[in-house]
Amino acid sequence: MDAEDQALVEAFKRGEDSAFTALVIKYREQVYRIARRMLHGHEDASDVAQDVFIRVHRALPGFRGRSALKTWLYRITVNLCLDYARRRGSRDVLTGLKELEWEPALNDNPVEEAERNELARTVRGAIDVLPPRQRAMVVLRVYQDLRYAEVARIMGCAEGTVKATMFAAMGKLRKTLAPLAESR
Amino acid sequence: MNCEEAKDLILESLTGTTPPDRRRVLVTHLEDCSSCRREAAGMEHTMAMLRAAPEPRLPEGHWAEFMNALDRRVALDMTGWRRLIRLLRTPRIAWGAAAGTSVVVVALGFALFVQPFAGSERAADESQVDLSGVVTESVVQSLPSMSTALTSWKAGLSAPDVSYELISVGGK
Numbered sequence: 001m002d003a004e005d006q007a008l009v010e011a012f013k014r015g016e017d018s019a020f021t022a023l024v025i026k027y028r029e030q031v032y033r034i035a036r037r038m039l040h041g042h043e044d045a046s047d048v049a050q051d052v053f054i055r056v057h058r059a060l061p062g063f064r065g066r067s068a069l070k071t072w073l074y075r076i077t078v079n080l081c082l083d084y085a086r087r088r089g090s091r092d093v094l095t096g097l098k099e100l101e102w103e104p105a106l107n108d109n110p111v112e113e114a115e116r117n118e119l120a121r122t123v124r125g126a127i128d129v130l131p132p133r134q135r136a137m138v139v140l141r142v143y144q145d146l147r148y149a150e151v152a153r154i155m156g157c158a159e160g161t162v163k164a165t166m167f168a169a170m171g172k173l174r175k176t177l178a179p180l181a182e183s184r
Numbered sequence: 185m186n187c188e189e190a191k192d193l194i195l196e197s198l199t200g201t202t203p204p205d206r207r208r209v210l211v212t213h214l215e216d217c218s219s220c221r222r223e224a225a226g227m228e229h230t231m232a233m234l235r236a237a238p239e240p241r242l243p244e245g246h247w248a249e250f251m252n253a254l255d256r257r258v259a260l261d262m263t264g265w266r267r268l269i270r271l272l273r274t275p276r277i278a279w280g281a282a283a284g285t286s287v288v289v290v291a292l293g294f295a296l297f298v299q300p301f302a303g304s305e306r307a308a309d310e311s312q313v314d315l316s317g318v319v320t321e322s323v324v325q326s327l328p329s330m331s332t333a334l335t336s337w338k339a340g341l342s343a344p345d346v347s348y349e350l351i352s353v354g355g356k
Contacts, residue, residue, distance in 0.1 A: 015277070020258075021251075024251070024254065028247065028250065032242075033239070033240065036240045037240070042240070042242075042243065045240075046246070046250060049250070050250070050253060050254050050257060053254055053258075054254075054257055054258065054261055057258055057261065058261070058266075061269075116238055119233065119236060119237055119238075120237045120238050123233060123234055123236075123237035124237070127234075138234070142231065142234050142235065143234075148196070163192060163195070163196070166195060167191065167192070167195055170195060170227055170230060170231075173230050173234065174226050174227065174229075174230040177230055177233050180233065
């Protein structure tokens with residue numbers, strides 16, 4: 001486990017509540033972004049991110065450090081996102097796409113911004129039609145830049161399974177994105 | 185390297201995690217295999233599009249709101265027993281609690297096992313008979329045969345307020 005994470009966990013176990021705040025500040029952005037990429041809606045992602053940290057707060061005193069804190073956090077995040085998507089149904093999650101707001105373009109060129117928005121919409125749509133576990137793996141691998149071994153630990157499966165699933169997911173994404181790729 | 189192995193490596197190499205020697209083997213394969221070359225180009229393009237998609241934008245003041253809401257939820261979540269468990273789990277409190285428990289156990293042990301014996305000794309003391317008013321000089325003189333019995337009695341039950349001299353007088 002990362003030395004800083006270990007120090008924070010130990011401090012929390014000693015009763016220092018500020019250590020938990022420090023942990024939240026360190027990981028909130030990544031947790032939120034995973035949830036946002038998986039669920040799309042800002043409110044949904046924010047709610048799930050809060051649930052993640054509530055669970056962490058409850059379970060941290062018993063955290064033995066057998067896996068890295070980051071892996072543990074991401075596993076909780078992915079599981080909660082999968083539960084959330086299952087509860088609400090993929091149709092509801094997809095309607096959340098409409099409320100999306102994305103990073104503004106670096107310049108104010110309206111044509112470029114329109115292109116970026118179009119790309120974002122298409123990519124979101126392509127990721128969204130993937131089955132939830134494939135979607136989770138794509139988010140972890142492509143957007144969080146995690147290694148296959150780490151993705152496997154988070155998803156609770158073998159590294160080979162992750163590779164095979166990713167390959168299948170990339171094949172689907174390639175097909176979905178092909179029209180846009182040809183037009184660019 | 186066959187095409188199946190190459191496909192595994194293509195995906196891996198897109199994010200730069202392939203060791204250089206394996207990457208060289210893949211490049212050699214791609215030079216000779218047009219099908220895998222097309223596959224690699226397609227994957228590369230797809231990955232580039234995925235990564236080009238802009239990051240979600242956060243509303244202004246989001247994290248301040250997030251932290252406030254989280255603090256409130258944590259406070260609500262920390263019900264009485266959970267707060268107590270959290271408190272007991274902190275090492276300083278845990279050691280204090282262990283020390284306190286030890287003191288209570290020792291005190292209970294003392295109360296349950298040591299006190300009854302002390303009580304029986306006191307009871308034995310209290311059961312001694314005060315003979316001062318009964319064994320007088322006249323009684324001893326009138327019953328000289330009591331001398332031997334009194335001597336052994338003193339050795340056994342030891343009535344402290346019967347003077348030895350008095351018994352000795354009786355024994356003469």
